Amino acid sequence: MKKNRFLKRIRNYLLYWFVLLVTMAARVLPRRLMLSIMGLLGTGAYYLLSKPRKKTIENLEIAFPELRHEERRAIAKGVFRDIGRNLVDILRLPFMSASELDKIVRVRGKEVLDDVLSRRKGVVVVTGHIGSWELLASYFSRKGYRVNALMRTLYDPRLDSLLARIRESAGIVQIPRDGALGKIFRALKRGEIVGFLLDQDTKVEGTFVEFMGKEAYTPVGAVRVAMRSGAPIIPAAIRLDADGKHVIEIGRELDLTFSGDYAEDIKMNTQKCTSSLEAFIRATPTQWVWMHERWKTRPA
Numbered sequence: 486m487k488k489n490r491f492l493k494r495i496r497n498y499l500l501y502w503f504v505l506l507v508t509m510a511a512r513v514l515p516r517r518l519m520l521s522i523m524g525l526l527g528t529g530a531y532y533l534l535s536k537p538r539k540k541t542i543e544n545l546e547i548a549f550p551e552l553r554h555e556e557r558r559a560i561a562k563g564v565f566r567d568i569g570r571n572l573v574d575i576l577r578l579p580f581m582s583a584s585e586l587d588k589i590v591r592v593r594g595k596e597v598l599d600d601v602l603s604r605r606k607g608v609v610v611v612t613g614h615i616g617s618w619e620l621l622a623s624y625f626s627r628k629g630y631r632v633n634a635l636m637r638t639l640y641d642p643r644l645d646s647l648l649a650r651i652r653e654s655a656g657i658v659q660i661p662r663d664g665a666l667g668k669i670f671r672a673l674k675r676g677e678i679v680g681f682l683l684d685q686d687t688k689v690e691g692t693f694v695e696f697m698g699k700e701a702y703t704p705v706g707a708v709r710v711a712m713r714s715g716a717p718i719i720p721a722a723i724r725l726d727a728d729g730k731h732v733i734e735i736g737r738e739l740d741l742t743f744s745g746d747y748a749e750d751i752k753m754n755t756q757k758c759t760s761s762l763e764a765f766i767r768a769t770p771t772q773w774v775w776m777h778e779r780w781k782t783r784p785a
Contacts, residue, residue: 497641504647508576516589519573520729527569531562537776538565544775548697548767563771571617571725571772578623579654590624594721594735598625598678601717601738607673609711609718611758613684615765616723616772619648621733622680623655631677633658635665635706637687662689666710673716681707683758684766684773686781693784694756696763702782708754712741718754720761724769736761 511519531538541564545557552560574581574589601608612618626632634652636659639645652659660668660679672679686702693700711718720736739761742753766773 497644501641501643501647504576504644507572508647511573511577512580516573516577517729519577520570523569523573524566525569527566528562530569531565534565540778541565541775544697544777544779545770547699547780549770550698560770561775564773564775567616567725567771568774574731575617575619575651578620578651583627586624586627589729590620590731590733592624592733592735594733594737597719597735597737598630598721601719602630602676602678604717605676607676607714607716608678609673609707609714609716610678610680610721611683611707611718611762612680612721612723613682613762613766614774614777615684615762616725616769617731618682618723619651620731621721621723622657623652624733625678626656631658631672631675632656632680633660633669633672633677634680635660635662635669635682637662669710670714673710673714679710679716681710683707683755684762684779685777686779692752692755694752694759696759696779697766699780700784701759701780703755703759705751705755708741708751708758712743712750712754718758720758720765722762722765724765724772734765736765 507523510522514522538561541561542557545552545560549557549560598608612621622632622634634657638661639648649659658672660672669679681704683704687704689704689706691702691704694703695701696703707718710716718739718741720739721734723731723733725731739754739757741757742750744750
């Protein structure tokens with residue numbers, strides 16, 4: 486046990502300094518060059534990190550049983566490559582100008598977001614660990630939208646502090662998960678955006694819904710908030726295209742179910758959110774973090 490803790494501390498130490506080194510490099514090197522370098526480093530990580538590689542391929546087998554093994558391995562390699570590439574602009578955010586942001590980000594469906602915000606009930610945006618998900622929230626915050634994001638503390642306080650500074654530089658209001666409900670409802674009452682990540686198996690209240698053809702334990706907080714507050718709920722995701730530009734996709738407002746059976750409504754509406762995120766992931770599978778233990782919790 487002591488050996489495992491020691492190895493974890495060493496790993497966290499090396500990861501922190503790696504992120505700092507990449508951040509410094511991103512300040513001085515051209516963006517195109519950094520994308521190429523980080524893509525190569527990500528590809529190298531695919532070969533070096535056996536456990537994440539194995540889990541990625543196992544999860545791709547669940548989601549894409551119709552593909553040949555070689556096709557799934559090609560996607561897995563692309564996953565590691567794109568994680569490296571997507572990290573670049575997250576770390577560049579604090580010193581990225583407004584004009585540069587406009588050059589590297591395209592938005593589709595912005596009219597949906599503006600329409601629901603015009604009702605002055607706020608909006609619940611559900612997304613996942615897809616593409617440069619930190620850039621998704623930061624883009625709208627820097628465009629003048631009031632963005633609140635529900636946050637979980639990272640395992641390493643140094644990385645947590647670094648990420649918090651990136652969010653603060655973009656003007657994102659960070660809401661810690663503990664005791665968040667009051668702040669969330671007040672933000673919605675003010676007509677603001679509240680973002681939820683809905684694609685991981687974490688130790689929060691959840692329900693089992695189908696994700697990639699298999700039941701997955703999924704957080705229900707976003708749905709509970711939307712149902713209770715009357716705020717509309719919309720899915721969104723961001724991806725990095727081959728041309729080096731990020732594309733933000735905003736989906737249509739979800740039609741929530743209110744049947745009178747509260748537990749069943751929670752499940753049905755969580756399924757709608759999850760299905761929307763699954764559609765984003767299936768469209769560009771290399772942009773999601775497939776090495777996560779998404780199906781770790783199993784139904785009793």
